[in-house]
Amino acid sequence: MTPGGIKTRKSHGEIAGETRRIRIIQALSRKNWVHNVAELVINRMERQGWKPYQIDAIRCFADDFRHGYLKEKPCIFTSAFVPNELIYGLGGVPFLPEAASGFAASFGFALESLTACESLWYSPDLCSFHRAGVGASVLKLAPKPAAVVVSSQLCDGGKRSLFQISQYHDCPFYILDVPYTHSALALDRLAKQIEEAAIGLERDVPDLSRGHIDKAFANSNVARNCYLDLCKLRTNTPSPWRGSEALNYVVLFLWAWGSPWLAKFYQSLRDHAEDIIKSGDYPVPNEQFRLAWLNLRPYYSPKLFNYLEDTHQVSVAFEEFSYMYWDPLDAGDPYMSLAKKIMANPGWGPIERRLDVIDKIVREFSIDGVVQFAQWGCRQYNGAASILSDYLRKKGVPFLNLDGDGVDVRNSGEAQSITRLGAFQELLESQKIKNSR
Amino acid sequence: MVYLACSYIPYEIPLAAGMSAARGIFEGPLSAMEGYLPRDFCPYARAFIRQYGDNDVVAVAESCDAMRRVYDVLKYWNLARCAYFVDVPRTYDPEAVSFYAEELRGFASKLLDSVPLPCDSFPERLELAIKGMNRIRRELSGVFDLVSERQLLATKATQLAISINQLLACFPSLPDPSDSGFSPKHSSASGMFDNLIEEIKELINQALSEPAHLRQRRSGIPVGVSGTCLLDLSLIECIENAGLDVVFIDSCLPSRTYAFYVDNETTSDPFYALAEAYLRKMPCPRMFRGKERIRRLHELASDYDAQGLIYFAPKFCDQAYYDFIEIKHGLKSLGSLPVLFLEGQYGVGRAGQTLTRIAAFREMLEGTQILKAGKQQ
Secondary structure, three states: OEOOOEOOHHHHOOOOOOOHHHHHHHHHHOOHHHHHHHHHHHHHHHHOOOOHHHHHHHHHHHHHHHHHHOOOOOEEEEOOOOOOHHHHHOOOEEEOHHHHHHHHHHOOOHHHHHHHHHHOOOOOOOOHHHHHHHHHHHOOOOOOOOEEEEEOOOOHHHHHHHHHHHHHHOOOEEEEOOOOOOOHHHHHHHHHHHHHHHHHHHHHOOOOOHHHHHHHHHHHHHHHHHHHHHHHHHOOOOOOOOHHHHHHOHHHHHHOOOOHHHHHHHHHHHHHHHHHHHHOOOOOOOOOEEEEEEOOOOOOOOHHHHHHHHHOOEEEEEEHHHOOOOOOOOOOOHHHHHHHHHHOOOOOOOHHHHHHHHHHHHHHOOOOEEEEEEEOOOHHHHOOHHHHHHHHHHOOOOEEEEEEOOOOHHHOOHHHHHHHHHHHHHHHHHHHHHHHO | OEEEOOOOOOOHHHHHOOOOEEEOOOOOOOHHHHHHOOOOOOHHHHHOOOOOOOOOEEEEEOOOHHHHHHHHHHHHOOOOOEEEEEOOOOOOOHHHHHHHHHHHHHHHHHHHHOOOOOHHHHHHHHHHHHHHHHHHHHHHHHHHHHHHOOOOOHHHHHHHHHHHHHHHHOOOOOOOOOOOOOOHHHHOOOOOOHHHHHHHHHHHHHHHOOOHHHHOOOOOEEEEEEEOOOOOOHHHHHHHHOOEEEEEEEOOOOHHHHOOOOOOOOOOOHHHHHHHHHHHOOOOOOOOOOOHHHHHHHHHHHHOOOOEEEEEEEOOOHHHHHHHHHHHHHHHHHHOOOEEEEEEOOOHHHOHHHHHHHHHHHHHHHHHHHHHHHHHO
């Protein structure tokens, strides 16, 4: 079944984008021995000296992927801002197609996913994170979902594409219709919807049970504490962690709240940052400027960040998507607690909420300039560019709206982006000279 | 005047508050306002960005990412004295209806803060506004029934809907109490819609009294039109000029604004009645109501014998891009109704490329008819 509910090209043969290597990956990802080998490889990487936080992150995904692909646990697809404590708390594993698109781009599979999606009439003007997510699902690069849960805030493409994935796989679909305005009524309504979704999932999906919620909430709160420690360390000048790497791990930030691995990951990362500060072995040793990065990054190429961090010694000190915006969760009132987490998202509600967070990031992380990666097709974030530019200009913070595409290399204007980043760096320099006079 | 940005925001509330209200219909984005939103943004959202008058109010709904940014831009840059956000649920169930009823109550109370209307007269005026709008909707539904029966060109009927929207924009609002001519009598509710409905009937009669060859054509292949927002009349004109007969239009204006009825007999709370009716109507692509849209479109196509569907998406409208995929495959699964996808900006129907594509679609439909006739013989 294609999104919308009809049999199409599959009955006549191959799906567009289903190349030989894609078929190999489809098959391998569902083999038990492959996941066993992956475990051995991770152990070997650990012995070879990969950093503990890197190993923890890989284990976190390897664990979820194993459960999802081998159907050891129910795999629930969620949109980027669904609190996944709900999924871990039900004993399932989450899968975020839009976040997995970043993986696909990093490993060079995005083009096939995009091709598959476009052959099903998806417009190339849609955000490529969502298109690649649908494509990966159609190509069976992603595991088969037992159910789909989306939240309606922030991004139209996320919820719509996941609805179509649920149609494609003919599985239950739950939407958390998030109210825009903050009020007791709004919170009650959302909490009730989350509870109904939990009850529905427990009823509709075998092997899900709400008995794991306490554990998932505890995991989330421990991870949150470690993460806040890490954020404090990241205020250090020079920055103890490469922003380009931090932007890769945004995927984990969106994905794994509630997983036991996330706390381990942030503990290891916190320890790593502490070690770096103690040893003075900073990744951008002669840090000239510190940037805040809004939205995501191109995942298919490291050139932009190599140019910034290595050539010009400009750090990405913090990312908007890494901002911790919610209070500790309360297992005694789980649905209200998750509702509060959703509603606390600074991207939701009037733009002033987002501006406040950016302002905090600028102050807390001693930011010299702000770059918004204007992902093609992202109406949620790109639509605020004029406001951001004016707001930051009034505060004396240079702002760059950098057009690009995080997944679709065909939309990449890497040379132009580098030119614009170079010009932005010159602007920061001229401002520094002006301030020093 | 209150500019409504979405068909889910009831006209009834501002009208009852003594303010004229109309769906924001524009000729396109203003070049002077280009910098406020990116170019790769829905043209309807960009058209909404303009400097509004001191007496204007803009009511923006939680329609999509783009309209949320419109609200932010209007507020941040002070382009409208008052911009209100109406939080429209995306689902239709008793909880959503109750929530929306409260949201509408809040919207009314914000509007009432800015008008000199005695608050105790509002409930009575709201009842009358609901009845009045029901009458207007009934009149206009009658007009679109004629379109479906191919007795009136869809262009004419849509033009009528736009004219009625303009009449509502001129609906007498309450005078300023500081004006010397102000009298509390102006706030009297009785008969507030009678003159308006008479004007609407006259408009409709004028359209129907035109010679038959100017207002109807029955020779073309019947097709339906669907999408998020039509932007302007040019597409419907282009379809009819290409020799196809439009038998229904599923768009913000007209059908999703007029093709429903508010039942205020079964509940004592008019806000609940409004919320229920507006959320229950034919769902717009932003709503999550399963396959309801596909089912209703299929019903429309079957009822009016449409042989094809032309789906129009304003350029960069994500809701339409996703909706089209569901509609195309969904309708095909229900009976192979061919669907043509068109996207564009304001004035899309005046582009030669659009005419060429519609003409090719017509040829395809004619070919299908010839094939069917051949098989029957």
